[in-house]
Amino acid sequence: MMAAGRAAELGATVVLLEKNPSLGRKLLISGGGRCNFTNAEPDVRVLADHYGEARHALLSPFTKFSSTETLAWFAARGMPYKVEDNQRAFPVDNQAKSVLAVLDRYLAEGKVKLRLGTEVLGFEMAGEEQTGAKRVTGVRLSRETLTAKRYLVATGGTSHPETGSTGDGFRWLSDLGLKVRFPEPSLVPVAVKEPWVADLAGLAFPEAGLSAWVGTEKLEFRKGKLLFTHFGLSGPLVLNFASQLSKIRSRTARQGDLVLKVDFFPHSDAKTLDRELVELFTSQSGKKLKNALGGLLPPRVIPRLLTLSGADPEKALAQVTRVEREGLVAVLKGFPLTFKKLMDESRAIVSSGGLHVDEIDWRTMNCKKVPNLAVTGDLLDINRPSGGFSLQLCWATGWVAGTASSYS
Ligand SMILES: Cc1cc2nc3c(=O)[nH]c(=O)nc-3n(C[C@H](O)[C@H](O)[C@H](O)COP(=O)(O)OP(=O)(O)OC[C@H]3O[C@@H](n4cnc5c(N)ncnc54)[C@H](O)[C@@H]3O)c2cc1C
Numbered sequence: 001m002m003a004a005g006r007a008a009e010l011g012a013t014v015v016l017l018e019k020n021p022s023l024g025r026k027l028l029i030s031g032g033g034r035c036n037f038t039n040a041e042p043d044v045r046v047l048a049d050h051y052g053e054a055r056h057a058l059l060s061p062f063t064k065f066s067s068t069e070t071l072a073w074f075a076a077r078g079m080p081y082k083v084e085d086n087q088r089a090f091p092v093d094n095q096a097k098s099v100l101a102v103l104d105r106y107l108a109e110g111k112v113k114l115r116l117g118t119e120v121l122g123f124e125m126a127g128e129e130q131t132g133a134k135r136v137t138g139v140r141l142s143r144e145t146l147t148a149k150r151y152l153v154a155t156g157g158t159s160h161p162e163t164g165s166t167g168d169g170f171r172w173l174s175d176l177g178l179k180v181r182f183p184e185p186s187l188v189p190v191a192v193k194e195p196w197v198a199d200l201a202g203l204a205f206p207e208a209g210l211s212a213w214v215g216t217e218k219l220e221f222r223k224g225k226l227l228f229t230h231f232g233l234s235g236p237l238v239l240n241f242a243s244q245l246s247k248i249r250s251r252t253a254r255q256g257d258l259v260l261k262v263d264f265f266p267h268s269d270a271k272t273l274d275r276e277l278v279e280l281f282t283s284q285s286g287k288k289l290k291n292a293l294g295g296l297l298p299p300r301v302i303p304r305l306l307t308l309s310g311a312d313p314e315k316a317l318a319q320v321t322r323v324e325r326e327g328l329v330a331v332l333k334g335f336p337l338t339f340k341k342l343m344d345e346s347r348a349i350v351s352s353g354g355l356h357v358d359e360i361d362w363r364t365m366n367c368k369k370v371p372n373l374a375v376t377g378d379l380l381d382i383n384r385p386s387g388g389f390s391l392q393l394c395w396a397t398g399w400v401a402g403t404a405s406s407y408s
Contacts, residue, residue, distance in 0.1 A: 001103040002395050003152050003365075003376055006402025008110025014405075015146065016112050017139070018164075019119035023107075024100040025163040026156065030391065035096035038070040038395065039388035040087040050389050053357070054382040058396070060362040065399040067392050077102045088388050122172055123151070123373075134176065134370045150372050152365075152401055154394075157378035158183045159348035169379045173355050176370055181381050183353030185345050188242045189234035192260065193338040196304065200228035203298050209263030210237055211334070212245060214252045220244060223266050231343070233260065239349055240385045246342050261334035264297060274329050281325070285318035292317055296332075305331050350390050354381035364404035365397050374401040 001016070001023060008014045016023075027035065041047040044066045048055040065073075071081060071089060079102050080092040091098040107114065124138035124145060138145040153172065156165030167183060174180040208226035210233075212219045224237030249258050265273055284292055290313035293302050306313045309331040311324040345351060355375050359367055365374040376397035384390055 001107060002398030003154065003374070003402040004112045005103065005106035005110050006399055007405035008107070008112045008402075010403065010406040012405040014110065014112045015115060015148070016107065017115050017118045017120050017141075017146075019117065020164045021117050023114070023116070024103065026160060026165060027100050027103075027391075028096045029160065029163065030096055031090065033096050034090050034094045035099045036088045036090055036386075036388040036391070037074065037081070037099050038067040038089045038392045040067055040071060040083045040089045042066075042068055047392070050384055050387075051393070052383040054380075057357045057360070057362050058382070058393070061365075061396040061400045064403070065396040067388075069399075070392060070395050073395075074099065074102055077105065086387055120155075120168070123176070125176065125370075136370060136373045150374070150405060152374040152376065153379060154376045154398070155379060157351035157354065158345045159185060159188075159351045159378075161345060165378065167351075169375070170354065173367075173375065173379070176367075176373075178359050178367060178369060179356035181353040181356065183345075183351035185342055185348035186243055186352035186383070187239040187349035187386055189229060189343045189347050190232045190238050190242060190245060190260070191340040191343055192232040193257075193340045197228060197232055197337060198230040199304070200301055201230040203228045203300060204235065205262075205264060207266060208237060209266030209333075210241060211261045211263065212248055212339075213259040213261060214248075214255050214257070219248055219252075226262065232340070233262075233337070236386050242342050243352065243383075245339060249339060258339040260337045260339055262337065263333045264335065265332055270329050270333055273332060274325060277325055277329065281317040281320060285316065287317050289313050289315045289317060289320055301335075305335065308335065349386060350378055350384075352381070352383060354379050356381055363400070365401035366404065374404065376401050 004014045004016045030036065039047065044059065044062045047067055048058045048062055051058050075081060079098050081089050082092050083089050118141060121140040121142065123136045124140060125134055126137045127134050136151045138147045139151065153169045155169035158165060158167040170180050170182060205226045207223060209221060209223045210226065211221040222237060222241050225235045226233060226237045227235035252258060280292065289311060290302065290306060309327040311320065311328055357380065359369065360375065361368050365376055367373050367375060377394040382393060384393065
């Protein structure tokens with residue numbers, strides 16, 4: 001949408017083909033329906049540093065359309081925004097549809113011809129004898145072939161295929177002989193083996209810790225926002241940890257269970273937490289243990305916490321032994337769950353994989369080997385964390401690809 005609108009703004013005649021009956025289905029579910037539409041990091045280099053090995057390549061598009069431009073662009077088109085923690089930017093009305101509305105208007109202003117409910121089946125190709133380069137000569141639809149001077153493919157990754165992104169572009173690009181890494185889910189929630197985790201579904205912890213253990217070895221620890229779901233764990237902390245957990249699991253597959261321990265108090269060490277419990281237990285000595293922890297954690301997690309700690313929930317606080325209290329501290333700082341698997345594409349935020357960054361001319365987003373074909377967004381093989389970085393990649397690459405229509 002960004003590329004089509006930009007090309008049209010600069011005078012191109014543009015046709016946008018979309019197989020769904022409406023545009024932007026994935027955009028509408030982004031950010032839980034609020035759409036974290038960019039990350040408001042003002043320094044282009046720091047922004048680019050979030051994209052792993054693609055950071056150098058992305059300096060070119062980000063210099064033309066960084067998150068500062070994204071914010072100004074949407075604001076100038078009537079969408080005020082706000083910036084929340086970790087520089088995550090949202091429309092001020094918390095509505096993803098406000099982002100889509102700006103893009104819809106942009107397309108209408110440029111008179112982009114929308115052909116909704118139109119599935120692209122593939123490309124027609126020709127080789128150029130003199131240069132050896134390939135060219136796209138048409139786009140195959142069910143009943144016709146469309147021809148154009150330039151083509152852009154933005155069919156997205158494979159996450160949430162019900163939104164329309166079913167990975168078609170990966171196959172087409174690979175069939176053209178370009179280097180494509182076939183996608184696997186990335187930024188994806190984690191399923192755990194304990195069925196009782198469903199009792200905790202919906203509980204969110206703005207700042208929790210999560211460590212990965214095999215046997216007595218602690219392999220990794222991260223902090224961030226954690227969410228319990230009916231199958232396991234999600235939230236930015238887990239989404240950003242998922243690929244690493246998958247690698248750890250493959251590496252340690254023969255060494256027994258991979259245990260994920262949730263630290264509900266990552267900013268207090270065990271001693272400090274124990275002292276706080278001593279104070280709490282002394283001040284409310286007549287209360288039963290099961291009724292005393294409500295001020296520390298959501299009530300739904302407490303029965304499970306007590307079961308795991310081995311402490312007797314019916315005991316009066318005055319009678320809780322030091323060993324029981326220390327057991328409780330251990331579980332508060334290491335609530336154990338057993339890793340089962342990463343969830344599949346249907347739950348992923350983005351899929352990893354895609355067109356190799358070396359295949360792209362970053363000044364135009366055209367493929368070096370197929371110069372009249374541009375590629376943008378989730379089709380590119382670029383790792384990034386959650387926090388608005390995926391859509392920033394889409395806006396910047398779309399903008400550059402659209403702009404290039406005026407000089408190709
Ligand atoms: C649940 C969820 C939450 C997310 N939240 C955020 C967030 O808050 N912030 C953020 O930065 N990113 C977020 N993302 C990621 C972000 O939505 C994507 O990076 C972005 O939508 C990718 O845009 P795209 O244009 O590359 O592809 P898509 O948005 O996937 O669009 C591709 C379009 O191509 C169409 N298409 C596919 N094949 C064909 C075909 N053969 N013929 C015709 N049309 C076809 C599809 O129907 C689809 O409409 C989220 C993703 C998910 C799944």
